Amino acid sequence: MISYNPLWHTLLNRGMNKGDLKDATGLSYGTMASMGKNEPVNLKQIDRICKALNCGISDVIEYIPD
Template sequence: MISYKPLQHTLIEKGVKKMELVKMVGMSNSTLNKLNKNQYVALEVIERICLALDCSIADVVEIKKDPDESEA
């Protein structure tokens, strides 16, 4: 499961608002909505976010085990 919770923390740490990020990265509002809903976005967008915020990919996204998936 994809989570963009680290992005929320990074934005707070850097004092950047979500709409500022949209302009910095040149992404659409629909992409921002996907980020807010922890939905998949293109890796190119993640790269542009990392470059704009001068951070690593771990500061933007994390992968969590889906609690609904049972272990084999």
């Protein structure tokens, strides 16, 4: 399972919320909703997040074995 908990922690540490992330990356509401449900999203979206937040992939997602 993919978890976006590291992303939510990264946002909190930077004083940002999901709306700020959406504005900074241009992600769609659908993509944001998918991430909120820990559903997979395209790696292009992860790349956009990493670029906008100037962070690594481990600051955005983590893999949790089922």
